[in-house]
Amino acid sequence: MTELLQIKAVTKRFGGLVAVNNVSFAVREREILSVIGPNGAGKSTLFKLISSFLNPTSGEVLFRGERISGLAPHIVARKGVVRTFQETTIFKGMTVRDNVIIAHHLRSNASLAGFYLGTNTARRDEDEFGRSADEIIDFLDLGAQRHEVASTLPHGHLRALGIAIGLATNPTVLLLDEPFAGMNHDETVRAVEMVRGVRKRGVTVLLVEHDMPAVMNISDRIVVLNFGVKIAEGTPKEIQENEKVIEAYLGAEDETIGF
Numbered sequence: 001m002t003e004l005l006q007i008k009a010v011t012k013r014f015g016g017l018v019a020v021n022n023v024s025f026a027v028r029e030r031e032i033l034s035v036i037g038p039n040g041a042g043k044s045t046l047f048k049l050i051s052s053f054l055n056p057t058s059g060e061v062l063f064r065g066e067r068i069s070g071l072a073p074h075i076v077a078r079k080g081v082v083r084t085f086q087e088t089t090i091f092k093g094m095t096v097r098d099n100v101i102i103a104h105h106l107r108s109n110a111s112l113a114g115f116y117l118g119t120n121t122a123r124r125d126e127d128e129f130g131r132s133a134d135e136i137i138d139f140l141d142l143g144a145q146r147h148e149v150a151s152t153l154p155h156g157h158l159r160a161l162g163i164a165i166g167l168a169t170n171p172t173v174l175l176l177d178e179p180f181a182g183m184n185h186d187e188t189v190r191a192v193e194m195v196r197g198v199r200k201r202g203v204t205v206l207l208v209e210h211d212m213p214a215v216m217n218i219s220d221r222i223v224v225l226n227f228g229v230k231i232a233e234g235t236p237k238e239i240q241e242n243e244k245v246i247e248a249y250l251g252a253e254d255e256t257i258g259f
C-alpha cells in the first residue's frame, strides 16, 4: 500500500506545554486510521497540524512526498487533505443542497468573479456541482432533507451534512473530528456505515474519536497518543492488548477504553 501522508517527528509547543511531542507515523492509501488517547493527549492538535491549521514547532507533514506543513489550510485542502467542517462552519440559514453546492467551489476551475459574470466555465461548474451535490446527498441518505434549512436539522443529520461538505471538496484524505460524538447506538451504527462508504469511494479516512467500540469496529489501524507522545500504533487487536495503552486509559479518570 502506498503511503499517502507521512507525519515526521512533529512537535507542537504552546508556550511551556508540549501538546504534540515528536510524533511520527504514516497513513496508507485507502485505510481508515484512528487517533485515540485520553483527554488532552494532543489528538486535535495533531489533526490541526496535518491539515495545516497549525504549523509544527518542529518536524513536518508530507502528502505524496511533498511538504505541506507551512502551507495555508485552503491550499492543503485543494491538494486533497481536508478536515471535516465543524457544525459551526455549516451555513445554518441555507439548505442542505446549497451547503453542499457551495463546498464544491473549492475545486472549481472558474474564479469567483466568473460566477458573478456568468462565464461558460462557471455555468458548466454550476451544473456539475448541482449533479454532484445531489449524488453525495443521496449517498449519505440525506435525500429527504435536501431542501431543508440546515438550522432545522437534528444532530445526526448535521453531522452527515458536515461529511457531505467534506466529500464535496473531492478529498484524497478526509480528517473526521469525533464523527460519532453525542450519537446514540443506532446513530453510531449508521454513521460507522457512512464512514465505511466514504472509504469505498476511494477516500482515505483519518478519525479522532472517543467512542472505543466504534473505533475498534471501523479502524484498519490505530495510533495512540498520551501526553502528546505516540505510545502505540497497530491493528485494533494489537492496541487492545497493548500494556501501555491499557495503563494510559486506566490512569484517566474520566473515560474508559471500553473493551
Ligand SMILES: Nc1ncnc2c1ncn2[C@@H]1O[C@H](COP(=O)(O)OP(=O)(O)OP(=O)(O)O)[C@@H](O)[C@H]1O
Binding pocket: 014, 017, 018, 019, 037, 038, 039, 040, 041, 042, 043, 044, 045, 046
Ligand atoms: N491553542 C492552544 N493554546 C494553548 N494550549 C493548547 C492549545 N490547543 C491545545 N492546547 C493544549 O494542548 C493539549 C492537547 O490538547 P488537544 O486539544 O490537542 O487534546 P485532545 O487529545 O484533542 O483532547 P480532547 O480529547 O479533550 O479533545 C492540552 O493540554 C490543551 O490544553
